[in-house]
Amino acid sequence: MSSLNLPRATFWAGFAFALLGAVFFSAKGIVVKLTYRYPGVDAITIISLRMLLAAPFFMVVAWFQARKAKRGLIPRLTRKDSLQLVFLGFIGYYLSSFLAFLGLQTISAGLERVVLFLSPTFVLLITAFYFKRPIAPRQWLALALSYGGVVCVFLNDLSFSGDAxxxxxxxxLASALCYSVYLIGSGEIMARVGATRLVAYAMLVSTVFTLVQFFWVYSWQGLALPWPVYQLSFIHATLNTVVPTFMIMWAVARIGAPLTAQLGLIGPVSVLFLAAWILGEAITPLQLVGTAFVLTGVLVLGKRPKVR
Incomplete structure (x- = not known):
């Protein structure tokens, strides 16, 4: 059903879920920057506490999905499915997040979110060169706009933060590339496994990799952290991870993936103003221009809904 033909309540519920999900998910950079202000906190610690506190929520979802599979309501996972889920959990939710959190040590939250929005262009380039699919002129325009915008925001950060x-x-950028590989790889398996089970299982796989790394590096002593770090990590795990994950799923179920993706463009814009308000990061004309270019590029790249 077209989003134009949906009942009013269903449409606006999906609209609200998509907007709030994008804002909450994008705001993780703000919470990460606040957490870095405490001594003894690094990228390993942040991602580990995030996954440790978010894992119980995904365990509940995974348990319900496993029960449904046991009853024959959904297909059981094959060995191939399980291996793919391990790979997707590693690259999509562990490695991608870890690289992004490392980057946030030296760049602004606004630049981080803008660079991550290059994922759709990476998907386009990978499918073009690996799967031999031609790139249309409109898509080349989208690529030029997106990368031009990132250069603008990058130059802005370079003038304030230096070579770091x-x-x-x-x-x-490496994080965005990893997430693009996750998006491409999840396309095939999602049709068999389902979005809910894919996200829950991949998140739990990521949790295993994350905690193994954390305890290998810091052992149990690494959990001796200031209480505010745990408070911020709980916000990160719930409002910036679990809640937006399900909000975006609910939005797709109500208004479809194309409109949900387009509404997700509010994310980088919201981060600019949240970072200015909470972190005191300056909003410059060059930053606004760069963000506008990236958002326009993603809009051009996406498929617009047909109006009848």
Whole structure:
């Protein structure tokens, strides 16, 4: 059913879920930057506490999904499915997040979110060169706009933060590339496994990798952290991870993936103003121009709903 033909209550519920999910998910950079202000906190600690506190929620979802599979209501996982879920959990929710959090040590929350929005263009390039699919002129325009916008925001951060921003932006760029591989890889398995089970299982796989790394590096002593770190991590795990994950799923179920993706463009814009309000990061004209270019590029890249 077209989003134009949906009942009013269903449409506006999906609309609200998509907007709030995008804002909450994008705001994770703000929470991460606040957490870095405490001594003894690094990227390993942040991602570990996030996954440790979010895991119980995903365990409940995974348990219900396993029960449904046991009753024959949904297909059981094959060995191939299980291996794919391990890979997707590693690259999509562990490695991608870890690289992004490393990058946030030296770049602004606004630049991090703008660079991560290059994921759709990476998906386009990977499918073009790996799967030999031609790139249309409209898509080349989208690529030019997106990368031009990132250059603008990058130059803005470079003028304020110095050479360290180069390494930080590179790490976040690698994060966006990892997440693009996750998006491509999840497309095939999602049709068999389902979005809910895919997210829950991949998140739990990521939790295992994350905690193994944490305890290998810091052992149990690494949990001796100031109480505010746990408070911020709980916000990160719930409002910036669990809640937006399900909000976006609910939005897709109500208004479809294309409109949900387009409403997700509010994310980078919201981060600019949240970072200015909470972190005191300056909003410059160059930053606004760069963000506008990236958002326009993603809009051009996406499929617009047909109006009848």
């Amino acid at each position: 921003v180069v390494l930080g932006a590179g790490l976040v």
